[in-house]
Amino acid sequence: MEFGTWNDHFSLCAFDRRLGIVFRTLVLICLALVAASAARAEPFETSAPVALLLDASSGMLLLGRNVDRPVEPAAMAKMMTVAVVAEALAKGETSLDTEYPVSEQAWRKGGAPSRSATMFAALKSRIRVADLLRGAMVQAANDACLIMAEGIAGSEDAFVVRMNALAAAIGMTHTHFSNVTGFADPDQHTTARDLAVLVQYLVDHHPQIYAVYGEKEFTWNRIRQLNRNPLLTAVAGTDGGATGASDSAGFGLAASAMRDGRRLVLVVHGLKSVKERADEAARILEWGFKSFEPKEMFAAGETIGEASVFGGTSWTVPLVADGPVRLPVRTDSKDQLQARIVYDGPLPAPVRRGDAVGRLQVLREGIVALEIPVRAGADVPVGGLGKRALDALYEFGVGLVRGRAERS
Template sequence: MPRLFATTLTLVLALSFTAARAFETRAGAAFVMDQTTGTVLMAKNADNPLPPASMSKLMTLYMAFEAIRDGRLSTEEKLPVSQHAMSYGGSTMFLDTTDRVKVIDLLRGIIVLSGNDACAVLAETLSPDGTEAGFARLMTRRARQMGMTNSTFANSNGWPAPGHRMSMRDLVLLANQLITEFPDFYPMFAETTFGFDGRAPQNVNNRNPLLKMDIGADGLKTGHTSESGYGLVGSATQDGRRVTFAFSGLKSAKERAEVSQQIVNWAFRQFSESTLARAGQRVAEAEVWMGKHPRVGLVPGTDVTVLLPVLAQNGVKAEVIYQGPLQAPITKGQELAQLVLMPEDLPEIRVPLFAESDIPEGGFTIRMRTATGVLMEQLGFAPQGAL
């Protein structure tokens, strides 16, 4: 009967590290991820469904981008403005019912100007029943399909409403999808101004404070209501790494800017990528049953590159887990085991391991020797040379 084998590695993965000092944020909830490696760097009340304010506009944008990609909407298409869309206050493009607005202008109006009215125009266009409420139900269903289990939408723009909620983890998941799925649209999130039709000179600037800090930031969306406080979904790149984060619950725009910069600096300065093993490099061996050779080398299929704290003191704990002994024959490249890395204060990382070489079935002599050894063990005799 196969058993679960766990081999602790001490020599092969002799990289050292110490945990980075945890970042103490003033935000009520926060989630920080290194998008390049998928490493969660911080989670504070990250799964609590909270009022997201205008940060939930990212979901409306995602669904608009999907519609454009699928051919259901065109960037040059002009859309009418309903009385309902015009009725929104707060941050708007100052649209009225005489307007017919290009989709590309509505997208910029949402991203740069945080237009509540622009969201409603797109929502009514894409809604199954032509209403913003119908679009909000569609948003909720699509969010569930994407894995955002703590998101429920009551409208398209984050206007305060009972039950309109998102978690910080969901916001980061959504941000990462926007970045990876829509590279042609994503540069709009770094635009600092948009003067639509010259009609609202008091509302032409992007409120994202990161965009003016010269720290590699290129998105995504601020949010504020009296209920949610000040929040932000941000992303930045430095030296080939991308960090994405979300937080909410701060008391002022000044505090939001300070925390945004602190998170970016901490994420890039306190962590760095390290390659623990190269593709094809043997990291362990596994026992083989009835094979021409008693063991097979285990190798990763790609370089094992992980994010670790920059300071070095203690070794990375790692294990190789497999169900064994493995039954011959074994084919080179066959997935056989998992390498489990357990860096302190960071989530564990699992990497598949593959057979380094072919292991054919053993001949008659090997099968007899194995059978004899099993029989001796059953009779209580240790095989000669066993420890």
């Protein structure tokens, strides 16, 4: 059993099956005390029913409130429409200069007659993909999304199949799309965590397309419309994102901002008005940039903890991450984080350097804020017959004690 401290910000507890009942009790007491200490730290208060703030470089959650609660994506679903178009462009299925016709279906459902967000595409005209993307990304235009879906996949339904396939591929595990516009549908749902995954996917894999989200206005059919993302003018460094709203879902926003080399991803949802959405989103982003700074907790190759080994030449093996572990921590020293190494042990020998062993989990306010794999940092060959017999006897004894405790 090992307890340690990381720069007074972490409590590290590593444990496995080899711990006896008494030691398990001590570990649980330790975790309870650390959790109570974390509860005393003043959390950031937000009026958003759903809120997520993510440090993109480390993948660490800085703020999490109902991040896995199912919500309507509303118009934020258009980000996946854009992502599928970006994939089609990357694969050569279409080009920015390809023109698609404006069908009557797209015009009626998402154009001027729909009285919804539109780029006012003229019926039976032809529009380049480059302009349709600007309509969808800057103006949240429903007609633009429908025109691209029909042009690339033949129909909206066929395009939605692609949306769900891509969502699954990039790790949006709690999302299902029913249409390309985000119109309310009982079968369409997502989470704040999944929306953050989508934003980061666009930033990382399609940066040139994502950059269109940063354009402040777009004019089509002699009608000038401003970008619907209020953070572009309210928070320095904001370079993209999308808004969404519906009577049932409330007002939401998914966006990203970069400042001094640090990128934050923000998702809020369920707010009561356009103004509350803008004000709360700006407040959370500013807090994130001002209240955290990156710190290196472990250098590359540095031992993070140990795992127990069964039947090896050594009782334990050191654990290391794939690279340096850098985490954002509170600048006011009020951050109270818990960390734990989770693995299924003891590990049977032989153990080879580089073997995937388990995960390092960092918790903030009881929520897993970061999870990274840990690997064996050394070789542990199979031990001699005496060592293996001793390990087997130890495991047998621990099993007896545990079994009696569970029956009592």
